[in-house]
Amino acid sequence: MARSSQTYIDSFLKDFGERHAAEPEFVQSVREVAGSLGGLLDKHPEYQDAAILERISEPERLIQFRVAWTDDAGKVQINRGYRVQFSSLLGPYKGGLRFHPSVNRSVLQFLGFEQIFKNSLTGLWLGGAKGGADFDPKGKSDAEVMRFCQAFITELANYIGPDTDVPAGDIGVGSREIGYMFGQYKKLAGEFHGSLTGKGVDWGGSNLRPEATGYGLVYFVEAMLQERDDSLDGKTVAISGAGNVAQYAAQKALQQGATVLTMSDSDGTIYDADGIDNEKLQYIMKLKNAERGRIREYANKYETAEFKEGQAPWGVKADVYLPCATQNELDEAGAKQLVVHKPLIVAEGANMPTTPEAYQVLRQAGIAFGPGKASNAGGVAVSGLEMAQNSSRTQWSHEDVDERLQSIMQDIHAKCVKYGKDDTGATDYVRGANAAGFQRVAQAMLSQGIV
Numbered sequence: 001m002a003r004s005s006q007t008y009i010d011s012f013l014k015d016f017g018e019r020h021a022a023e024p025e026f027v028q029s030v031r032e033v034a035g036s037l038g039g040l041l042d043k044h045p046e047y048q049d050a051a052i053l054e055r056i057s058e059p060e061r062l063i064q065f066r067v068a069w070t071d072d073a074g075k076v077q078i079n080r081g082y083r084v085q086f087s088s089l090l091g092p093y094k095g096g097l098r099f100h101p102s103v104n105r106s107v108l109q110f111l112g113f114e115q116i117f118k119n120s121l122t123g124l125w126l127g128g129a130k131g132g133a134d135f136d137p138k139g140k141s142d143a144e145v146m147r148f149c150q151a152f153i154t155e156l157a158n159y160i161g162p163d164t165d166v167p168a169g170d171i172g173v174g175s176r177e178i179g180y181m182f183g184q185y186k187k188l189a190g191e192f193h194g195s196l197t198g199k200g201v202d203w204g205g206s207n208l209r210p211e212a213t214g215y216g217l218v219y220f221v222e223a224m225l226q227e228r229d230d231s232l233d234g235k236t237v238a239i240s241g242a243g244n245v246a247q248y249a250a251q252k253a254l255q256q257g258a259t260v261l262t263m264s265d266s267d268g269t270i271y272d273a274d275g276i277d278n279e280k281l282q283y284i285m286k287l288k289n290a291e292r293g294r295i296r297e298y299a300n301k302y303e304t305a306e307f308k309e310g311q312a313p314w315g316v317k318a319d320v321y322l323p324c325a326t327q328n329e330l331d332e333a334g335a336k337q338l339v340v341h342k343p344l345i346v347a348e349g350a351n352m353p354t355t356p357e358a359y360q361v362l363r364q365a366g367i368a369f370g371p372g373k374a375s376n377a378g379g380v381a382v383s384g385l386e387m388a389q390n391s392s393r394t395q396w397s398h399e400d401v402d403e404r405l406q407s408i409m410q411d412i413h414a415k416c417v418k419y420g421k422d423d424t425g426a427t428d429y430v431r432g433a434n435a436a437g438f439q440r441v442a443q444a445m446l447s448q449g450i451v
Contacts, residue, residue: 023106025327032430039435061085085127089127090125094166101135107327108131117434118437136172146180161189161193179199214251216378217378218252218253232256233256233257237250239349242295246324249322250281258320261313265325271306271313272306280302314335319345324349339362354369368429373433373434374416
């Protein structure tokens, strides 16, 4: 006979935490999902009987490999490369590659675990995976980045393919890195096919892919506001980060009539009381993408801006906050700063940028919170659409992809409401996203047997 769901979850998390004690990010992500499944497990005791949680929390395969390459001085460099193929229940493994010094097994397992449910929420046929290396592209020449990417994908090539595992980009992996890896993979495979997504539009990529995560985040926020008969028009928005997600979240927020007040990088935050308009945003895009400069330079160019060295945007008053930089960037202290301003919404553009302690602060303050597995699913959604275009050797228009992206994000929001609304009419988006994503995976696991 199945135990009560809470007893079962507590026992599972205790065992899991002990087994993965050296992997704190991974434990955090599993705890976050499992902790919100009590109601679903009460309704479906068969999930407990079939050990769904125990099985889905262990990756199907974890690949680690050496990446050897030479720098411009001719010196041999060594990095560690990884691919965590977490779940193929719903389709080919799908998830980004991250090149950053912080990459390790714990970080990639947390990202891969999150990816399972994010991909599930899109409704597309996508499994969950993540990968990368502890390589830092910053300060490297194009030739060094090319040599590293070629060495990396040469080691990974035997484990990926259009019907097996389709990596994409993530932190440190943009169009340049995807291009170098695709070129080398194509040479090794002797075929031109959709083995990676995020490709250039002229050679197999999808329109709107660079914008997808940021645009999707804003579409999800709009759906959250529409749920309360409101909109982004006239709202103020504070954004952390200045990379791809932050840039396009800012762009779409401006299109929706909002005023963007902040962006940031690891040096600190720029606050522009007059708003970061489209012209200023174009300057940031050039600064960060082409010149690879620092966000502080914005304050040197625009007199209306203030650079807050070493600070995050959470002390700035805004209606909506979008953490778009990296994991665990919004901590308890930041959340306490933020709630003083009584914002309407906090929605994650990065993967797990909010610590559990910060989330509790937001929850107790009654602030609507969009978790990353729902709110930043736009990127993988358009990657899935890129896979579909590759399979049919066609390319959809910008407008067609945008329409499909909006539909997917609205559908994800509807699932969160369906599984997360309580008797008072309030929606717990964390519980809703976790339960909706988990149920689709659990049903597939039951149907496919113990494999």
